Amino acid sequence: MSNPTDSYEAVVIGGGAAGVTVVGNLLEQKFEPILWVDNAFNGGRINRCYREVPSNTKVALFIDFATAVAPFRKIVSNTPSRSRWEEPSESDGVSVSGKPDKLQALRNLEQAKGCQLSHAADMLLMLTEGLAKTPGVIAQKARVSDATLDEGTKKWTINLTSPVSSEQTDRVPVSANRLIMCTGSSPNNSPLPVEIPSLHVLDLDCALSPTLLSTTLTPLGPTSVAVIGASHSAILVLMNLYNLARTSKPDLRIKWLTRHPLRYAEQRDGWILRDNTGLKGAAAEWARNNLEPDTMPTSDVAKYVSKVAYTSGAEKETYEQHLQGVDFYVQAIGYSRDPIPTLKTSSGREIEPVFDHENGHFSYAGEGKDQQALQKLPGLFGAGIAWPARVVDPEGNVEYAVGFFKFMKHVKKVIGSWI
Numbered sequence: 001m002s003n004p005t006d007s008y009e010a011v012v013i014g015g016g017a018a019g020v021t022v023v024g025n026l027l028e029q030k031f032e033p034i035l036w037v038d039n040a041f042n043g044g045r046i047n048r049c050y051r052e053v054p055s056n057t058k059v060a061l062f063i064d065f066a067t068a069v070a071p072f073r074k075i076v077s078n079t080p081s082r083s084r085w086e087e088p089s090e091s092d093g094v095s096v097s098g099k100p101d102k103l104q105a106l107r108n109l110e111q112a113k114g115c116q117l118s119h120a121a122d123m124l125l126m127l128t129e130g131l132a133k134t135p136g137v138i139a140q141k142a143r144v145s146d147a148t149l150d151e152g153t154k155k156w157t158i159n160l161t162s163p164v165s166s167e168q169t170d171r172v173p174v175s176a177n178r179l180i181m182c183t184g185s186s187p188n189n190s191p192l193p194v195e196i197p198s199l200h201v202l203d204l205d206c207a208l209s210p211t212l213l214s215t216t217l218t219p220l221g222p223t224s225v226a227v228i229g230a231s232h233s234a235i236l237v238l239m240n241l242y243n244l245a246r247t248s249k250p251d252l253r254i255k256w257l258t259r260h261p262l263r264y265a266e267q268r269d270g271w272i273l274r275d276n277t278g279l280k281g282a283a284a285e286w287a288r289n290n291l292e293p294d295t296m297p298t299s300d301v302a303k304y305v306s307k308v309a310y311t312s313g314a315e316k317e318t319y320e321q322h323l324q325g326v327d328f329y330v331q332a333i334g335y336s337r338d339p340i341p342t343l344k345t346s347s348g349r350e351i352e353p354v355f356d357h358e359n360g361h362f363s364y365a366g367e368g369k370d371q372q373a374l375q376k377l378p379g380l381f382g383a384g385i386a387w388p389a390r391v392v393d394p395e396g397n398v399e400y401a402v403g404f405f406k407f408m409k410h411v412k413k414v415i416g417s418w419i
């Protein structure tokens with residue numbers, strides 16, 4: 001654990017793609033010392049849960065991410081750097097002549113296509129290891145339990161606890177001018193509006209892994225699974241279930257409950273419609289070939305998957321009718337922010353931070369008669385899937401920008417205002 005008297009320019013919470021992005025950018029701005037805290041430092045959810053998932057972004061974008069800032073380029077390059085903050089040179093960039101860099105596995109793939117996320121996860125782990133060894137970064141395996149803002153000095157006191165326990169004992173305080181939350185999100189799993197005692201939850205993270213899915217379902221007898229949703233994750237789950245049924249578990253039957261037609265990302269002139277919410281890559285191709293009204297009836301998929309279309313508001317009746325007798329259900333209906341550390345002021349007032357998607361800053365309610373008015377929350381920032389940028393496309397559609405390279409682009413744009 002860190003020394004309680006330690007004081008940092010920034011404490012960054014989270015070792016996923018967003019935390020890696022933020023630490024790389026702070027270092028590029030020569031902004032240190034940085035205390036980097038994560039429960040496990042194992043690449044966040046991409047490595048923990050989605051190694052077997054096909055990416056929805058092109059390989060080239062993962063390479064762009066891994067070479068976007070000078071500290072990354074130094075890690076990626078196999079050439080020892082001459083001085084710490086030298087300008088990027090040929091040896092920091094792609095591959096040094098005759099000497100492959102640490103991105104060879106990604107470089108060997110087809111650049112304009114997607115890949116298995118294990119490749120992206122390995123790249124994150126490589127950067128994590130490199131950043132943890134970079135002078136100016138102290139990587140601490142711990143959990144941030146709570147943080148207190150001194151409204152006078154504008155400094156944060158941040159408490160670290162054991163990475164696994166939720167006990168508030170043995171808290172180690174550190175002090176920092178900035179607290180940057182890259183805390184991540186998890187699948188939504190709200191209770192269904194019906195009670196069917198024989199129906200069990202199948203965790204979305206499990207259903208996204210063909211290996212775990214097979215381990216869970218194959219030993220059972222005839223099994224039925226309902227998939228709720230039409231998101232990118234829903235399609236991946238349907239693919240996994242279908243592949244399991246057609247290979248090792250022919251007694252598996254799947255019901256697909258969807259409220260709307262499939263929505264695809266579409267290339268427009270210089271921009272992408274539904275860039276963050278539409279189906280892309282392998283999931284889009286599989287859905288087009290097997291799940292559309294004109295392809296599903298003749299697809300082999302229809303032997304195992306039956307579709308139940310319903311309208312918003314008709315959930316209760318639809319579930320009552322179609323989930324009776326079903327063994328498991330998976331909800332693939334989006335992701336929500338993971339709980340964040342408790343935040344308060346030194347006078348004991350609880351802080352409910354309100355995020356600004358434009359610049360990664362937060363605001364909070366004032367005290368006394370200013371209670372209604374939101375004011376800038378000093379030194380607190382956010383990035384990543386939990387705290388994304390809001391983007392408006394040329395047709396006026398609003399989306400949240402989620403993805404490695406999107407985090408990178410946004411953090412690069414706003415970091416000047418954080419420091």
Ligand SMILES: Cc1cc2nc3c(=O)[nH]c(=O)nc-3n(C[C@H](O)[C@H](O)[C@H](O)COP(=O)(O)OP(=O)(O)OC[C@H]3O[C@@H](n4cnc5c(N)ncnc54)[C@H](O)[C@@H]3O)c2cc1C
Pocket residue numbers: 013014015016017018019037038039040041042043044045046050053054055056057117142143144145182183184185208233335338339340341383384385386402403404405
């Ligand atoms: C199924 C799926 C597929 C995706 N595919 C792609 C893709 O192909 N390409 C792409 O670019 N993006 C993809 N994404 C989007 C995005 O890149 C990932 O969601 C990514 O994991 C988000 O990174 P993150 O750092 O914001 O969050 P996470 O990966 O969840 O990392 C958050 C980290 O913070 C830690 N943490 C949280 N709170 C605390 C605390 N109090 N103390 C200590 N540690 C804490 C957690 O343990 C975790 O390690 C995908 C997302 C999903 C869900």
